[in-house]
Amino acid sequence: MSLTVGEVLKLPGLEGLIVRAGHLHLQRTVRWPYVAENEGIAEWVMGGELVFVTGVNHARDEANLLSVIEDGIAMGIAGLVILTGGTFIQRIPQTVIERAEHHGLPLIEQPYLLKMVIVTHAIGTALVHMAQARRTRHDILSQLLTGDYPSLAIAQQRAEHVQLPIDGPRRLVAMRLSSVSVLFERHPPTEAERLLQHTRQACQDHLEAWSRIRSETLPVILQGDLFIMLLPDQETLRADLQGLYRELTTLIGDMTLYMGMANRVENCGHYRQALNEARQALDVAESLHPASGFCDFSELGVLFLLQGIGDRSVIDHFVTQTLGPLIEPSRKQPFTLLETLDALLQENGNALRAANRLAIHRNTINQRIQRIEQQSGQSLDDPLFRMNASVALLVWRMTEVPSKEST
Incomplete structure (x- = not known):
């Protein structure tokens, strides 16, 4: 749970705030309000701030406001609030509005008559309440993920008290940023660290916004270098x-x-087991580098063995040798035979069920079976070929970008 720009606009007493740009990005997380008293803001923000500029201490002409917009975008602020009226900024220049809209930065106008102390007090109070609820929710989920809770019944009671929907089936997804070393090879340590933290924060904000629009959402949990999501099984x-x-x-x-x-998993008592499974799947994904970036624990099996092969070219050669003859680049749908072979293997060689799975006529699948055997030089009755094809298809699905018609 966190406070977003959109939720700030709905706080009691802040009805006078008007969105001028970035309407589609109001889900950005607000870490705290910051009143900018310097000419630029790049040196004074770290990301996630809702920045207020008043024009009291520095002239905020069009050029300066455009510069503030650029600084805010570069530093990842949550949004920019410009006070208008009085003797300082009379209106927000159209170029500033257009620049903020172009970059998706929420730009808000605050009438000068709406006192700053009222706005910052409302936001500060809401942030405190949000932080308390967030800590409680994260504490409950962290205990369930580690198994370190006094009793499952107490954890469930606490979750019910803070309206944390932990009952019901879920799938746990663990994510990790990789190739971090690239940052430190290309940038000085201070800049590399800043980029790493900025990227991690951007990912966390995006994950929270993504999960927030889903039903039965749970907070995104950070555990070490992992982002953990517990999602409804759909x-x-x-x-x-x-x-x-x-x-x-x-x-x-x-x-x-x-x-x-x-x-x-069917209930929160198995979250710890789910985290262990997701970690194993994540390790395999990092080893095999799937194009989708994704690995499902239910598909591991032989992938554990493949993970132990140090030379990735050996795996690629095996896949190419097994499946390459079935790829037809001259056809409009080059992967038709691969998809057909996959369906046949999924249905244990039953052509009728495979035809139903692919929504094609039985005569069509019989023709495809003949093409598969002719082009591969193998028989689908050969158990060794079926085994090799199953393994190769598993790797292919992970490492190739699937076609639009892919099953």
């Missing part, structure tokens, strides 16, 4: 996580991000 979860991964890759620059997902 049919679209895997596709949703792939979309989330693509969004996060735009935030992490030269670093990489990997995810590991645990098996479904």
Whole structure:
């Protein structure tokens, strides 16, 4: 639980605040309010601040306000509030509004008659209440994740008291930023550390905003270098996580991000087990570098063995040798035979059930089976080929960008 820019605007007494830009980004987390008394703000903020500029101590002309916008974007502030009216800033220049909108920075106008002490007091009080509730929620979840709680019944009672929905089936997802060494190789230590913390904060903010719009949300937990999410088990979860991964890759620059997902757990008493499973899946993802950045614990099996192969080219050669002849780059759908082979293996070789899975006619799948055997030079009745193909398909699904028609 955290205070967002949008929630600030809804606080009692702050109805006079008006959003001028960044309407689609009001989910940004506000760490604290900061009144900027210097000409620039880059040296005085660390990210997450709701920055107020008044024009009292420095002339805030168009050029200065544009510079403040650029500083705020670079430093990752939550939003910018400009006081207008009185004898200082009469209005917000249109260029400033357009610049903030272009960068997705919430820009808010505060009439000068709305006293600053009222605004900062309301935000400060809300932040204190939010922080207390946040600490309680994180404490409960951290205890459940480590198994370090006095009793499960007490943990459930505490969760109910703070309206923390821990009952019901969930999937635990653990994420970690990788290739951190790249930052320290390319930048001086101080700058590398600043970039690392800024990126971690950007990821946390994005994860919290992403989880907030989902039903039955739970807070994102930080444990060491892990981001941990406990998500409702839904049919679209895997596709949703792939979309989330693509969004996060735009935030992490030269670093990489990997995810590991645990098996479904039915209640909060199994969160500790789920975290252990997600860690194992995450370790495999970091070893095999899937294009989706994602590994599901339920799919591990032989991947544990593949993880032990030090030379990744050996794995790639095996996949290419096994599946390469079935890829048809000249066709509109080059992976049709791979998807058909995958469906056949999923249905234990039953062509009729595989045809139903693919929503195609039985004659069509029989034709595809003939093409698979002709182009691979193997028989689907050969158990060794089926085993090799199953392993190769598992690696292929992880390391290749799936086609739009992929099953």
